[in-house]
Amino acid sequence: xxxxxxxxxxxxxxxxxxxxxxxxxxxxxxxxxxxxxxxxxxxxxxxxxxxxxxxxxxxxxxxxxxxxxxxxxxxxxxxxxxxxxxxxxxxxxxxxxxxxxxxxxxxxxxxxxxxxxxxxxxxxxxxxxxxxxxxxxxxxxxxxxxxxxxxxxxxxxxxxxxxxxxxxxxxxxxxxxxxxxxxxxxxxxxxxxxxxxxxxxxxxxxxxxxxxxxxxxxxxxxxxxxxxxxxxxxxxxxxxxxxxxxxxxxxxxxxxxxxxxxxxxxxxxxxxxxxxxxxxxxxxxxxxxxxxxxxxxxxxxxxxxxxxxxxxxxxxxxxxxxxxxxxxxxxxxxxxxxxxxxxxxxxxxxxxxxxxxxxxxxxxxxxxxxxxxxxxxxxxxxxxxxxxxxxxxxxxxxxxxxxx
Numbered sequence: 001x002x003x004x005x006x007x008x009x010x011x012x013x014x015x016x017x018x019x020x021x022x023x024x025x026x027x028x029x030x031x032x033x034x035x036x037x038x039x040x041x042x043x044x045x046x047x048x049x050x051x052x053x054x055x056x057x058x059x060x061x062x063x064x065x066x067x068x069x070x071x072x073x074x075x076x077x078x079x080x081x082x083x084x085x086x087x088x089x090x091x092x093x094x095x096x097x098x099x100x101x102x103x104x105x106x107x108x109x110x111x112x113x114x115x116x117x118x119x120x121x122x123x124x125x126x127x128x129x130x131x132x133x134x135x136x137x138x139x140x141x142x143x144x145x146x147x148x149x150x151x152x153x154x155x156x157x158x159x160x161x162x163x164x165x166x167x168x169x170x171x172x173x174x175x176x177x178x179x180x181x182x183x184x185x186x187x188x189x190x191x192x193x194x195x196x197x198x199x200x201x202x203x204x205x206x207x208x209x210x211x212x213x214x215x216x217x218x219x220x221x222x223x224x225x226x227x228x229x230x231x232x233x234x235x236x237x238x239x240x241x242x243x244x245x246x247x248x249x250x251x252x253x254x255x256x257x258x259x260x261x262x263x264x265x266x267x268x269x270x271x272x273x274x275x276x277x278x279x280x281x282x283x284x285x286x287x288x289x290x291x292x293x294x295x296x297x298x299x300x301x302x303x304x305x306x307x308x309x310x311x312x313x314x315x316x317x318x319x320x321x322x323x324x325x326x327x328x329x330x331x332x333x334x335x336x337x338x339x340x341x342x343x344x345x346x347x348x349x350x351x352x353x354x355x356x357x358x359x360x361x362x363x364x365x366x367x368x369x370x371x372x373x374x375x376x377x378x379x380x381x382x383x384x385x386x387x388x389x390x391x392x393x394x395x396x397x398x399x400x401x402x403x404x
Contacts, residue, residue: 088120117310163378273349
Protein backbone atom coordinates (compact mmCIF):
# COMPACT_ATOMS: atom_id res chain seq x y z
CA UNK A 1 0.00 0.00 0.00
CA UNK A 2 3.16 2.19 -0.01
CA UNK A 3 2.23 3.71 3.36
CA UNK A 4 -1.15 4.94 2.11
CA UNK A 5 -4.15 4.46 4.40
CA UNK A 6 -7.64 4.33 2.88
CA UNK A 7 -9.65 7.08 4.63
CA UNK A 8 -13.21 8.30 4.26
CA UNK A 9 -13.63 11.98 3.54
CA UNK A 10 -14.37 12.67 7.22
CA UNK A 11 -11.26 10.80 8.38
CA UNK A 12 -12.65 7.33 9.06
CA UNK A 13 -9.84 4.74 8.72
CA UNK A 14 -10.94 1.70 6.68
CA UNK A 15 -7.63 -0.19 6.86
CA UNK A 16 -9.10 -3.04 8.91
CA UNK A 17 -12.22 -3.59 6.82
CA UNK A 18 -12.46 -6.96 5.09
CA UNK A 19 -12.75 -5.56 1.57
CA UNK A 20 -9.63 -3.37 1.86
CA UNK A 21 -7.60 -6.08 3.55
CA UNK A 22 -8.58 -8.55 0.81
CA UNK A 23 -7.46 -6.23 -2.00
CA UNK A 24 -4.28 -5.32 -0.18
CA UNK A 25 -3.39 -8.99 0.28
CA UNK A 26 -3.36 -9.84 -3.48
CA UNK A 27 0.29 -10.05 -4.72
CA UNK A 28 1.12 -7.79 -7.64
CA UNK A 29 3.03 -10.66 -9.30
CA UNK A 30 -0.11 -12.82 -9.26
CA UNK A 31 -2.17 -10.09 -10.84
CA UNK A 32 0.50 -9.57 -13.50
CA UNK A 33 0.65 -13.24 -14.43
CA UNK A 34 -3.12 -13.56 -14.55
CA UNK A 35 -4.11 -10.44 -16.42
CA UNK A 36 -1.12 -8.83 -18.14
CA UNK A 37 -1.15 -8.95 -21.92
CA UNK A 38 1.57 -11.05 -23.60
CA UNK A 39 3.31 -7.91 -24.86
CA UNK A 40 3.51 -6.59 -21.34
CA UNK A 41 5.09 -9.79 -20.03
CA UNK A 42 8.25 -9.03 -21.97
CA UNK A 43 8.60 -5.92 -19.80
CA UNK A 44 7.74 -7.02 -16.28
CA UNK A 45 8.50 -3.68 -14.66
CA UNK A 46 6.11 -1.92 -17.02
CA UNK A 47 3.39 -4.53 -16.46
CA UNK A 48 3.74 -4.42 -12.69
CA UNK A 49 3.49 -0.64 -12.73
CA UNK A 50 0.26 -0.84 -14.67
CA UNK A 51 -1.20 -3.41 -12.30
CA UNK A 52 -0.14 -1.44 -9.24
CA UNK A 53 -2.00 1.57 -10.56
CA UNK A 54 -4.99 -0.66 -11.30
CA UNK A 55 -4.91 -2.08 -7.80
CA UNK A 56 -4.78 1.41 -6.32
CA UNK A 57 -7.70 2.49 -8.51
CA UNK A 58 -9.69 -0.55 -7.36
CA UNK A 59 -8.85 0.25 -3.75
CA UNK A 60 -10.05 3.83 -4.19
CA UNK A 61 -13.34 2.58 -5.70
CA UNK A 62 -13.89 0.14 -2.85
CA UNK A 63 -13.01 2.81 -0.30
CA UNK A 64 -15.55 5.20 -1.82
CA UNK A 65 -18.25 2.53 -1.75
CA UNK A 66 -17.49 1.62 1.88
CA UNK A 67 -17.53 5.27 2.93
CA UNK A 68 -20.86 5.81 1.23
CA UNK A 69 -22.38 2.73 2.91
CA UNK A 70 -20.99 3.77 6.28
CA UNK A 71 -22.33 7.29 5.90
CA UNK A 72 -25.79 5.97 5.10
CA UNK A 73 -25.68 3.63 8.10
CA UNK A 74 -24.65 6.46 10.41
CA UNK A 75 -27.37 8.70 9.02
CA UNK A 76 -30.12 6.20 9.99
CA UNK A 77 -30.58 5.98 13.78
CA UNK A 78 -30.73 2.54 15.35
CA UNK A 79 -34.25 1.30 15.87
CA UNK A 80 -35.35 2.03 19.44
CA UNK A 81 -36.28 -0.98 21.55
CA UNK A 82 -40.03 -1.28 21.78
CA UNK A 83 -41.26 -0.67 25.36
CA UNK A 84 -43.13 -3.46 27.09
CA UNK A 85 -46.86 -2.87 27.35
CA UNK A 86 -48.33 -4.05 30.64
CA UNK A 87 -52.05 -4.68 30.67
CA UNK A 88 -53.65 -3.91 34.04
CA UNK A 89 -57.26 -4.44 35.14
CA UNK A 90 -58.34 -2.77 38.37
CA UNK A 91 -61.01 -0.44 39.70
CA UNK A 92 -62.65 -2.84 42.14
CA UNK A 93 -61.56 -0.68 45.06
CA UNK A 94 -63.94 2.08 43.98
CA UNK A 95 -63.63 5.16 41.81
CA UNK A 96 -62.10 7.56 44.39
CA UNK A 97 -58.97 5.47 44.97
CA UNK A 98 -58.82 4.37 41.34
CA UNK A 99 -59.02 7.91 39.95
CA UNK A 100 -56.84 9.65 42.52
CA UNK A 101 -54.15 7.03 43.16
CA UNK A 102 -54.11 4.07 40.77
CA UNK A 103 -54.47 5.91 37.44
CA UNK A 104 -51.62 8.38 38.02
CA UNK A 105 -49.36 5.56 39.18
CA UNK A 106 -49.89 3.22 36.24
CA UNK A 107 -50.20 5.76 33.44
CA UNK A 108 -47.57 8.33 34.49
CA UNK A 109 -45.26 6.91 37.13
CA UNK A 110 -44.60 3.45 35.70
CA UNK A 111 -43.20 4.74 32.37
CA UNK A 112 -41.03 7.19 34.31
CA UNK A 113 -39.88 4.62 36.87
CA UNK A 114 -38.81 2.19 34.16
CA UNK A 115 -37.06 4.78 32.03
CA UNK A 116 -39.57 4.34 29.24
CA UNK A 117 -39.04 0.58 29.13
CA UNK A 118 -42.70 -0.09 30.05
CA UNK A 119 -46.05 1.45 29.28
CA UNK A 120 -49.42 0.50 30.73
CA UNK A 121 -52.88 -0.15 29.32
CA UNK A 122 -55.14 0.40 32.34
CA UNK A 123 -58.79 -0.64 32.31
CA UNK A 124 -61.49 -1.16 34.88
CA UNK A 125 -63.13 -4.53 35.21
CA UNK A 126 -66.56 -3.01 34.60
CA UNK A 127 -65.45 -1.51 31.27
CA UNK A 128 -64.47 -5.01 30.11
CA UNK A 129 -67.50 -6.78 31.54
CA UNK A 130 -65.31 -8.63 34.04
CA UNK A 131 -66.79 -9.13 37.48
CA UNK A 132 -64.79 -9.20 40.69
CA UNK A 133 -65.56 -12.90 40.98
CA UNK A 134 -64.02 -13.60 37.56
CA UNK A 135 -60.74 -11.77 38.13
CA UNK A 136 -58.95 -14.71 39.74
CA UNK A 137 -59.48 -16.80 36.61
CA UNK A 138 -58.51 -13.89 34.36
CA UNK A 139 -55.19 -13.41 36.16
CA UNK A 140 -54.50 -17.12 36.55
CA UNK A 141 -54.94 -17.74 32.82
CA UNK A 142 -52.67 -14.82 31.89
CA UNK A 143 -55.38 -12.85 30.07
CA UNK A 144 -53.86 -9.73 31.67
CA UNK A 145 -50.47 -9.19 33.28
CA UNK A 146 -51.68 -7.41 36.40
CA UNK A 147 -55.03 -7.30 38.16
CA UNK A 148 -56.77 -6.52 41.43
CA UNK A 149 -58.58 -9.25 43.34
CA UNK A 150 -61.38 -8.02 45.61
CA UNK A 151 -61.25 -10.31 48.61
CA UNK A 152 -64.88 -10.02 49.67
CA UNK A 153 -66.08 -11.29 46.29
CA UNK A 154 -63.91 -14.41 46.47
CA UNK A 155 -64.33 -15.59 50.06
CA UNK A 156 -67.03 -18.09 49.15
CA UNK A 157 -65.11 -19.76 46.29
CA UNK A 158 -61.65 -19.27 47.84
CA UNK A 159 -62.24 -19.20 51.61
CA UNK A 160 -58.50 -18.94 52.32
CA UNK A 161 -58.60 -15.33 51.13
CA UNK A 162 -61.23 -14.60 53.77
CA UNK A 163 -58.63 -14.50 56.53
CA UNK A 164 -57.86 -10.95 55.39
CA UNK A 165 -61.53 -9.93 55.50
CA UNK A 166 -62.89 -11.32 58.77
CA UNK A 167 -65.42 -9.04 60.55
CA UNK A 168 -64.46 -7.63 63.96
CA UNK A 169 -60.83 -8.70 63.48
CA UNK A 170 -59.56 -5.12 63.83
CA UNK A 171 -61.05 -2.11 65.61
CA UNK A 172 -58.91 0.59 63.96
CA UNK A 173 -56.47 1.26 61.10
CA UNK A 174 -53.44 0.23 63.13
CA UNK A 175 -55.01 -3.11 64.06
CA UNK A 176 -56.04 -3.76 60.49
CA UNK A 177 -52.55 -2.99 59.20
CA UNK A 178 -50.95 -5.25 61.79
CA UNK A 179 -53.25 -8.13 60.88
CA UNK A 180 -52.67 -7.68 57.13
CA UNK A 181 -48.90 -7.76 57.60
CA UNK A 182 -49.25 -10.83 59.76
CA UNK A 183 -50.91 -12.76 56.95
CA UNK A 184 -49.05 -11.32 53.95
CA UNK A 185 -46.38 -14.09 53.67
CA UNK A 186 -48.99 -16.84 54.04
CA UNK A 187 -51.29 -15.31 51.44
CA UNK A 188 -48.40 -14.70 49.04
CA UNK A 189 -47.31 -18.33 49.30
CA UNK A 190 -50.87 -19.59 48.81
CA UNK A 191 -51.41 -17.47 45.67
CA UNK A 192 -48.06 -18.48 44.20
CA UNK A 193 -48.26 -22.21 44.91
CA UNK A 194 -51.92 -22.84 44.13
CA UNK A 195 -52.66 -20.30 41.39
CA UNK A 196 -49.30 -19.26 39.95
CA UNK A 197 -50.02 -15.66 40.91
CA UNK A 198 -47.65 -13.16 42.49
CA UNK A 199 -48.99 -11.02 45.35
CA UNK A 200 -47.60 -7.50 44.88
CA UNK A 201 -49.63 -5.35 47.28
CA UNK A 202 -52.56 -5.38 49.69
CA UNK A 203 -55.02 -2.51 49.45
CA UNK A 204 -57.51 -1.50 52.12
CA UNK A 205 -60.70 0.53 52.01
CA UNK A 206 -62.38 2.47 54.82
CA UNK A 207 -64.31 0.35 57.34
CA UNK A 208 -67.88 -0.74 56.78
CA UNK A 209 -70.58 0.30 59.24
CA UNK A 210 -74.11 -0.80 60.09
CA UNK A 211 -76.86 1.47 58.66
CA UNK A 212 -80.50 0.91 59.69
CA UNK A 213 -83.82 2.53 58.88
CA UNK A 214 -85.17 2.14 62.43
CA UNK A 215 -83.57 2.98 65.78
CA UNK A 216 -81.39 0.49 67.62
CA UNK A 217 -79.40 0.84 70.82
CA UNK A 218 -76.64 -1.63 70.01
CA UNK A 219 -75.58 -4.13 67.38
CA UNK A 220 -76.85 -6.70 69.86
CA UNK A 221 -80.42 -5.37 69.29
CA UNK A 222 -80.66 -6.33 65.60
CA UNK A 223 -82.24 -9.79 66.00
CA UNK A 224 -84.78 -10.53 63.28
CA UNK A 225 -83.73 -7.70 60.98
CA UNK A 226 -82.82 -8.31 57.34
CA UNK A 227 -79.34 -6.98 56.79
CA UNK A 228 -77.48 -6.48 53.53
CA UNK A 229 -73.97 -7.97 53.62
CA UNK A 230 -71.11 -7.86 51.13
CA UNK A 231 -69.46 -11.21 51.88
CA UNK A 232 -70.07 -14.62 53.36
CA UNK A 233 -67.78 -13.76 56.27
CA UNK A 234 -70.15 -10.97 57.29
CA UNK A 235 -73.03 -13.44 57.17
CA UNK A 236 -71.47 -15.35 60.08
CA UNK A 237 -71.61 -12.22 62.23
CA UNK A 238 -75.15 -11.32 61.22
CA UNK A 239 -76.40 -14.82 62.02
CA UNK A 240 -74.70 -14.63 65.41
CA UNK A 241 -76.63 -11.41 66.07
CA UNK A 242 -79.87 -13.28 65.37
CA UNK A 243 -80.48 -11.33 62.17
CA UNK A 244 -80.97 -12.44 58.56
CA UNK A 245 -78.08 -11.83 56.11
CA UNK A 246 -78.96 -10.76 52.57
CA UNK A 247 -76.14 -10.80 50.02
CA UNK A 248 -76.83 -7.85 47.71
CA UNK A 249 -74.82 -5.59 45.44
CA UNK A 250 -74.34 -2.05 46.66
CA UNK A 251 -76.12 -0.41 43.72
CA UNK A 252 -79.27 -2.43 44.51
CA UNK A 253 -79.27 -1.71 48.24
CA UNK A 254 -81.30 1.51 48.19
CA UNK A 255 -84.03 -0.19 46.17
CA UNK A 256 -84.00 -3.03 48.69
CA UNK A 257 -84.96 -0.56 51.43
CA UNK A 258 -87.62 1.08 49.30
CA UNK A 259 -89.19 -2.31 48.55
CA UNK A 260 -89.13 -3.12 52.28
CA UNK A 261 -86.79 -6.04 51.65
CA UNK A 262 -84.05 -4.67 53.93
CA UNK A 263 -83.91 -3.20 57.42
CA UNK A 264 -80.16 -2.57 57.65
CA UNK A 265 -77.05 -2.65 55.49
CA UNK A 266 -73.32 -3.04 56.07
CA UNK A 267 -71.70 -0.34 53.91
CA UNK A 268 -68.83 2.14 54.06
CA UNK A 269 -69.69 5.68 55.14
CA UNK A 270 -68.70 7.42 51.91
CA UNK A 271 -70.26 4.84 49.55
CA UNK A 272 -73.48 5.06 51.61
CA UNK A 273 -73.55 8.82 51.04
CA UNK A 274 -72.70 8.50 47.36
CA UNK A 275 -75.42 5.98 46.47
CA UNK A 276 -78.15 7.70 48.51
CA UNK A 277 -78.34 5.14 51.31
CA UNK A 278 -78.51 7.94 53.88
CA UNK A 279 -81.87 8.97 52.38
CA UNK A 280 -83.50 5.69 53.38
CA UNK A 281 -81.70 5.11 56.70
CA UNK A 282 -81.26 7.33 59.71
CA UNK A 283 -79.13 5.37 62.21
CA UNK A 284 -75.53 4.16 61.96
CA UNK A 285 -73.30 2.21 64.35
CA UNK A 286 -69.86 3.50 65.22
CA UNK A 287 -68.35 0.00 65.36
CA UNK A 288 -66.26 -1.00 62.32
CA UNK A 289 -67.76 -4.24 61.03
CA UNK A 290 -64.89 -5.00 58.69
CA UNK A 291 -62.16 -3.55 56.46
CA UNK A 292 -62.58 -4.49 52.79
CA UNK A 293 -59.34 -5.67 51.22
CA UNK A 294 -58.02 -6.16 47.71
CA UNK A 295 -54.86 -7.82 46.40
CA UNK A 296 -52.81 -6.34 43.58
CA UNK A 297 -51.44 -9.37 41.75
CA UNK A 298 -49.50 -10.37 38.65
CA UNK A 299 -49.49 -13.48 36.52
CA UNK A 300 -46.55 -15.42 37.96
CA UNK A 301 -44.71 -16.27 34.73
CA UNK A 302 -45.22 -12.79 33.30
CA UNK A 303 -43.80 -11.25 36.45
CA UNK A 304 -40.81 -13.61 36.55
CA UNK A 305 -39.87 -12.98 32.91
CA UNK A 306 -39.96 -9.20 33.12
CA UNK A 307 -36.50 -7.67 32.63
CA UNK A 308 -34.94 -6.76 35.95
CA UNK A 309 -34.68 -3.16 34.73
CA UNK A 310 -38.49 -3.16 34.68
CA UNK A 311 -39.34 -5.50 37.55
CA UNK A 312 -37.11 -3.88 40.20
CA UNK A 313 -38.39 -0.28 39.86
CA UNK A 314 -41.92 -1.59 39.43
CA UNK A 315 -41.67 -3.53 42.69
CA UNK A 316 -40.43 -0.43 44.54
CA UNK A 317 -43.12 1.73 42.97
CA UNK A 318 -45.88 -0.71 43.91
CA UNK A 319 -44.66 -0.67 47.51
CA UNK A 320 -45.12 3.11 47.55
CA UNK A 321 -48.47 2.71 45.79
CA UNK A 322 -49.69 0.51 48.65
CA UNK A 323 -48.73 3.20 51.15
CA UNK A 324 -50.58 5.84 49.15
CA UNK A 325 -53.66 3.65 48.89
CA UNK A 326 -53.65 3.26 52.67
CA UNK A 327 -53.39 7.03 53.16
CA UNK A 328 -56.16 7.51 50.60
CA UNK A 329 -58.37 5.12 52.59
CA UNK A 330 -57.82 7.25 55.70
CA UNK A 331 -58.82 10.36 53.74
CA UNK A 332 -61.92 8.65 52.39
CA UNK A 333 -62.87 7.57 55.90
CA UNK A 334 -62.62 11.17 57.12
CA UNK A 335 -64.70 12.35 54.18
CA UNK A 336 -67.32 9.71 54.90
CA UNK A 337 -67.51 10.78 58.54
CA UNK A 338 -67.95 14.38 57.40
CA UNK A 339 -70.85 13.32 55.19
CA UNK A 340 -72.62 11.47 58.01
CA UNK A 341 -72.19 14.44 60.36
CA UNK A 342 -73.10 17.25 57.98
CA UNK A 343 -69.63 18.75 58.33
CA UNK A 344 -67.60 20.51 55.62
CA UNK A 345 -65.37 18.29 53.52
CA UNK A 346 -68.04 15.89 52.33
CA UNK A 347 -67.62 15.12 48.59
CA UNK A 348 -71.04 13.46 48.36
CA UNK A 349 -74.52 13.96 49.78
CA UNK A 350 -74.39 15.33 53.31
CA UNK A 351 -76.67 14.08 56.08
CA UNK A 352 -77.06 14.03 59.83
CA UNK A 353 -77.26 10.40 60.84
CA UNK A 354 -78.05 9.33 64.38
CA UNK A 355 -74.88 7.73 65.78
CA UNK A 356 -75.22 4.56 67.81
CA UNK A 357 -72.37 3.93 70.25
CA UNK A 358 -71.64 0.92 72.37
CA UNK A 359 -71.09 0.59 76.09
CA UNK A 360 -67.97 -1.16 77.35
CA UNK A 361 -70.06 -4.24 78.17
CA UNK A 362 -71.79 -4.41 74.80
CA UNK A 363 -68.51 -3.81 72.96
CA UNK A 364 -66.95 -6.74 74.83
CA UNK A 365 -69.94 -8.93 73.98
CA UNK A 366 -69.71 -7.99 70.32
CA UNK A 367 -66.00 -8.65 70.31
CA UNK A 368 -66.62 -12.11 71.74
CA UNK A 369 -68.65 -12.96 68.64
CA UNK A 370 -65.44 -13.09 66.66
CA UNK A 371 -64.21 -16.06 68.69
CA UNK A 372 -67.58 -17.80 68.97
CA UNK A 373 -69.01 -17.25 65.47
CA UNK A 374 -66.84 -15.44 62.90
CA UNK A 375 -63.64 -17.46 63.23
CA UNK A 376 -65.44 -20.84 63.48
CA UNK A 377 -67.51 -19.96 60.41
CA UNK A 378 -64.38 -19.26 58.39
CA UNK A 379 -62.69 -22.46 59.59
CA UNK A 380 -65.82 -24.47 58.70
CA UNK A 381 -65.62 -23.26 55.07
CA UNK A 382 -61.84 -23.33 54.81
CA UNK A 383 -61.02 -26.61 56.53
CA UNK A 384 -58.61 -28.03 59.07
CA UNK A 385 -55.54 -26.78 57.19
CA UNK A 386 -56.76 -23.21 57.64
CA UNK A 387 -57.29 -23.79 61.35
CA UNK A 388 -53.70 -25.03 61.60
CA UNK A 389 -52.46 -21.99 59.69
CA UNK A 390 -54.42 -19.66 61.97
CA UNK A 391 -52.95 -21.26 65.06
CA UNK A 392 -49.44 -21.00 63.62
CA UNK A 393 -49.67 -17.45 62.27
CA UNK A 394 -52.25 -15.49 64.24
CA UNK A 395 -52.86 -17.26 67.55
CA UNK A 396 -49.44 -16.42 69.05
CA UNK A 397 -49.99 -12.73 68.27
CA UNK A 398 -53.74 -12.28 68.83
CA UNK A 399 -54.20 -14.81 71.60
CA UNK A 400 -57.16 -16.41 69.84
CA UNK A 401 -57.01 -20.05 68.77
CA UNK A 402 -59.08 -21.81 66.12
CA UNK A 403 -60.77 -25.13 66.80
CA UNK A 404 -60.19 -27.74 64.06
